[in-house]
Amino acid sequence: MANFKSKIKTVDSVLTKKPKKKLPVLIKDSNDIEILNELQVFIPPLQEEEFKLLEKSLVEEGVRDPIVVWKEKNVIVDGHNRWDIILKHSLKDYSIKEMSFDSIDETKQWMLNNQLGKRNITTAQRSYLRGMRYLMTKKSHGGNYMPSSQNENSLKDDSEKASSQNENLKTNEKIAKQFDTSVSTIMRDADFAKGLENIGLSNPELKRDILIGKVKANKGLITDFAKVENPEKMKVTSVSDLAVALPAKKTTKTKTSNTTKFQKELLKLIPKLNDKTKDDTWDKVYALLDSIKKGE
Template sequence: MKKIRIIQELKEHIVPLSKEEYHLLSESIISEGCREALLVWEKDDDLILIDGHNRYQICTDHNIKYKTKKMIFSSIEDVKFWMLNNQLGRRNLNPDQLSYYRGLKYCFTKKSRGGYANVESKGQIELSTSKLLSKEFNVSESTIKRDEKYTMALNLIGDTNPKLKLQILMGEIRMKKSDLAVLLQAQSVDDWIIVNESDLRHKIKITKEDLERKKSISEFDKIDTSSSYELVNGVDTLFLDQDSRLNLIKGKILSAVNSLIKNRDKNSLKLLKKQINKLELEILHTKELKKH
């Protein structure tokens, strides 16, 4: 009998059993034998395990005989897709695991030859795929697309910390899906090494802060700068309270910073310095008033 080979790339498609589930399965096999055949992919001279990893481990540890059933696939991508559908057929998936596998199927299907609909337009392919998957799983299209982001974020974590990815999928570490999705918008994410849960939460926090900062700059860029400039520099500011004046100056500073980064010219730098000086004068003026 050929020796069974385990490929880590395929094994990672399977969420492990909990300790309790593994213990119950182990007791059953030890007392009753391995009644269900292990599914293998015969490729060249190898028998690659595609289903029954836990049963194989238990049988190997306790020297218990097992049967195998060969399955035919044309490529490892076909094997992955079969394993994905097989996992989705399990009844004991928790909500996060189900979400992960739905997102994974969405990713796989989009990569295949036109997904469910063999059409030329990329937009049509994505729409058709999400719509048909939403019907298959009886969820909304937006849920399927959120699942995709959740899957991509978990795979991103798994690139440097597979154990942490599994802990999240197993429910040992609780994370909001929306928080994990934030990681996909992070800069320099390819250089990240996620060490542990604390490090992950920290990276999510700094990414949120960075996105909020960019949003603020973008919003201030949309302001009519001519009117805001006059308001900050003219006598009209005398009728505003201090907080309003400070917020106006803050807006100009953020806008000037953005302009300097974009244009990198002397005029932008001059405008930034001017607004910083105004901020300094406003703060000093406040201190003087408090003295009297």
């Protein structure tokens, strides 16, 4: 009987014993973790005030979200800003989550999707990330790392061009459906992203300031900068330098001017047209229509 009571007492003490507080698991030493610039560019930068608020929260309340690391490379894929703060204040209360990826392109795709799933990104950042998502997907399918308008010009023959256009269409539709937007929006995003990438090759700080909204820039101007060749050789110190770096559009202006002139001539002839109009007048009308159609 005494032995039975002893066993009951032992079980009771185990059940009523308070569990120890579960501490975050440190999977790796902080010295083993690296930041790869090629991946960090896919993390939209925080404004100064946003960074200060995050810093205050982490120091006072602890690091709730884990730092996500590419397991095979020990490289951070999510949590760059948190990691900077952890190192700055020598914080110990954090955890690390490991994820496996087969390649750096697969890692980039995951990072882009992960960032696009966050609610605190700006309209410009969302456009940039969607555009990069398209460019990266297109690259993985064998396309060039540039918007379609440039890629098509670089193709060698009509069969290759048709194949590229078909692949672009599939990629466009897939990504547009994924983010609940139109194909044309995705293509504009791609040009915007490529333009920002070109700016970054010349002036990384300017690219960062545009993305966080510190510097205001016309989106059309950035999109046009996607077509610039050898941007890394250009000296771009401010947004005003972008317009200077763009190639002149004299041909386009001449075509527009001529087209307007042809339209005016056609409008003068239209009221005179009837079943008695002479053939030479009709010939002139057809010629004007043809010129307008060609944009001459």
